[in-house]
Amino acid sequence: MRLNDFDFELPEALIAQHPLQERQSSRLMVLNRETQQAQLARFAEIVDWFRAGDVLVVNDTRVIPAxxxxxxxxxxxxxxxxxxxxxxxxxxxxxxxxxxxxxxxxxxxxxxxxxxxxxxxxxxxxxxxxxxxxxxxxxxxxxxxGRIPLPPYIRREATEEDHIRYQTVFARAAGAVAAPTAGLHFTGGILQALRTRGVDIRTLTLHVGLGTFLPVRTDNLAEHRMHEENYIVPADTAAAVNLAKQEGRRVIALGTTSTRTLEYAVDDRGRLCEGQGSCDLFIRPGFDFRIIDGLITNFHLPCSTLLMLVAAFAGRDFVLEAYRRAVAERFRFFSYGDCMLIL
Structure with a gap:
């Protein structure tokens, strides 16, 4: 595939410049890979799509005032x-x-x-x-x-509100220069509702770097190289994920950063490995996913590596059709925008 295979028309007015008043108030689009159907909902309803025994893996990195x-x-x-x-x-x-x-x-x-x-x-x-x-x-x-480093497509200076809202509620390990933005929708109440349903919530750390904003500058995707980002997979997270895979339970990644870490820190037997290192994995269509069964993610830039990852998981045509619908429905895009759940 070429770079322009991931282009789409996006009105600038749909690029969210501020967070909504409440984290969970964002909209949600749910994609079913089996039926190739999309459903619209509110993010506060996301718990309804989880099952007891699911493992949700979140990135607990914390944005530094870089x-x-x-x-x-x-x-x-x-x-x-x-x-x-x-x-x-x-x-x-x-x-x-x-x-x-x-x-x-x-x-x-x-x-x-x-x-x-x-x-x-x-x-x-x-x-x-x-x-x-x-x-x-x-x-x-x-x-x-220091000041919080907002993404370049948010065309304003950071405020005190951003010091709170450009962090997830589970942010712990300082070191990122950009937020794992799919996690910005979650509240303590939603996390507790998931636990009550029987969802096992586990953490890993990937310190998101500037590479998340850098454009792909080559038409041949095979020539693109991702920047390295430091990661940590705790032993309890690896054990929980591996047991779920062994028992046929779903592993759902919160965000592209969690996805890249899970799919990078895996051995030849398909088992997630504990430890730390540097991840430079570029996921694009044709990639063989060995860990994740579901993905929660925001709506991404045209021709971005993040969109390519989503297309690799759900299929390029299906994803781009969903994006066209999101534009028609006036969804909010990028860091402070709306959310997508792919199962």
Whole structure:
């Protein structure tokens, strides 16, 4: 398949710029892969499509306030975007920088509240490596000084509301620069209703990186390479998923990030492996899914790797027809938009 096989017409007015007042108030489209039928509902009704014994796997990553505005030691303004923490004992990060003149190695950057950074090296293009220093806990200072990095298609500055609503209610492990947005619809009440129904809710961590926003720049999809993202699969999650597969119970992934982690951290026998590593899996039509039986996901950008993953799971023609219906029904798209359940 080629890149333009995943294009569709999307009016800009359907790109959600703000969250709804209540998380669970979003709309839901339910796709049945067997019958090739789509049904419209409210997200608050999603519990009705689950069965006792289902395993729901969620990504518990937490978005960090990754945008830092400061000044170079020469006085010029600079914006630094934290992308990925590098291995080691100190707070050295691969970063993107925006300023009138690129910072040189050894240059000191100041961001306020005692937070400073030193450019240690160039890093792989287009990144700079920056070592951060501050009095006290780095995460705490970053929480006060940094800004939540909203996606580029949300054309406004982040507000205090975004610090709450651009996180899932189960966000725990800090490290993402973008939210696993399918999880934004869930509330504590919906999670409890699922548990009451007999659904086993398990967590994994995949720290979502900038690659989720990067466009595919090649018409030949085989030439596209995904950015690496750090993941952790806990032992109890691997055990619960493997037992469900063994017993013929469904495993439902909350979001494309959970899906990619589950389908990457699997051995030759089709068993999910506990542990941690870096995931660069690109799922597109033709992919052989070995773990997931269902997927909860938002509505994605035309020609995006996220749309390709959904098309791989449910079928390109079926998915694009569902997207055309979503446009006709005035569904809200992308991070703060509406939701889709595929079974």
């Amino acid at each position: 945008r830092l505005l400061g000044r170079k030691e020469t006085g010029g303004r600079i914006e630094v975007f934290l992308v990925r923490r590098l291995p080691g004992d100190d707070e050295t990060w691969a970063c993107l920088t925006r300023c009138s003149k690129s910072p040189r190695t050894g240059m000191r950057l100041c961001f306020g509240e005692g937070l400073e950074g030193v450019v240690t090296e160039g890093g792989a293009s287009p990144y700079r490596h920056v070592r951060f220093e501050c009095p006290g806990d780095f995460a705490a200072v970053l929480g006060r000084v």
